[in-house]
Amino acid sequence: QQKIAAEMNLSETAYLRRLHADDNFSSSSTFGLRWFTPTNEVALCGHATLASAAALFYMMKNPSPQLTFQTLSGDLFAKREGDFISPDLPENKAQPQDEEKYKDLIKATIGSLPVQDVRFSRSVGGDLLVRIPNSITREQFEKVTPDVAGMMAAHPPEIRGVLVTLKGLFNINSAKTFA
Numbered sequence: 001q002q003k004i005a006a007e008m009n010l011s012e013t014a015y016l017r018r019l020h021a022d023d024n025f026s027s028s029s030t031f032g033l034r035w036f037t038p039t040n041e042v043a044l045c046g047h048a049t050l051a052s053a054a055a056l057f058y059m060m061k062n063p064s065p066q067l068t069f070q071t072l073s074g075d076l077f078a079k080r081e082g083d084f085i086s087p088d089l090p091e092n093k094a095q096p097q098d099e100e101k102y103k104d105l106i107k108a109t110i111g112s113l114p115v116q117d118v119r120f121s122r123s124v125g126g127d128l129l130v131r132i133p134n135s136i137t138r139e140q141f142e143k144v145t146p147d148v149a150g151m152m153a154a155h156p157p158e159i160r161g162v163l164v165t166l167k168g169l170f171n172i173n174s175a176k177t178f179a
Contacts, residue, residue: 001013001015001034001036001041002036002040002041004036005036005037005038006038006039008038009038010038011037012035012036012037012042012045012047012048013035013036013037013048014033014034014035014045014048014049014051014052015033015034015035015036016031016032016033016052016055016056016069017031017032017033017034018031018032019031019032019070025056025060025062026060026061026062027062027063027064028062028064029062029064029066029067029068030067030068030069030070031052031056031067031068031069031070032069032070032071033049033052033069033070033071033076034071034072035048035071041072043071043072043073044071044072044073044089044090046087046089049069049071049076049078049087049089050078050085050087052069052078053067053069053078053085053087054085057078057080057085064080065079065080066078066079066080073090074090076088076089076090092121093121094119094120094121094127094129095119095120095121095122096117096118096119097118097119097120097128098118099115099118102118102128102154102156102159104150104153104154105128105151105154105155105156105159105162106118106128106130106162107150107154108146108147108148108149108150108151108153108154109130109144109146109147109151109162109164110130110132110144110146110164111144111145111147113132113136113140113144114132114133114135114136115130115131115132115133116131116132116133116134117129117130117131118130118131119131120158120159122158126158126159126160126161127159127160127161127162127163128159128161128162128163129162129163129165130162130163130164130165131164131165131166131167132164132165132166134166134167136166138166141164141166144164146162
């Protein structure tokens with residue numbers, strides 16, 4: 001599976017599998033689901049879970065009202081709601097962090113921009129979430145160019161990537177992810 005994911009070279013490649021020999025993609029309601037990036041397996045991928053449910057509901061014509069996916073993150077669910085699919089994914093609560101602990105990584109990611117809040121989300125592989133203050137303009141935010149070598153040098157093992165966010169105009173949030 002890893003070799004195929006590397007060949008596909010997509011952000012994640014999903015693998016659905018039957019759990020029992022007599023299971024059927026067109027009628028069963030519980031499946032195994034795994035996700036791989038080009039370099040490793042990941043514990044959760046929401047968009048690939050939704051795409052897997054869509055393939056089963058719409059392409060395989062699976063009539064089940066709800067699908068269950070057994071994954072590294074536990075059981076995930078996708079319900080049919082009319083013409084739509086409603087996924088039930090685990091809540092990913094981010095925990096407040098001491099900015100000082102990650103100061104070198106943050107500096108390499110956003111340079112000298114000020115930081116309003118730093119949080120860490122462990123459940124999906126380890127993302128550091130950095131919120132910059134509302135006083136930063138969208139133009140300043142869009143000019144953020146990380147120092148990739150500096151990020152790699154300051155990269156602690158528990159961090160998979162850094163997400164930088166800024167509250168935008170009209171309550172629209174903007175974000176950049178550096179993984």
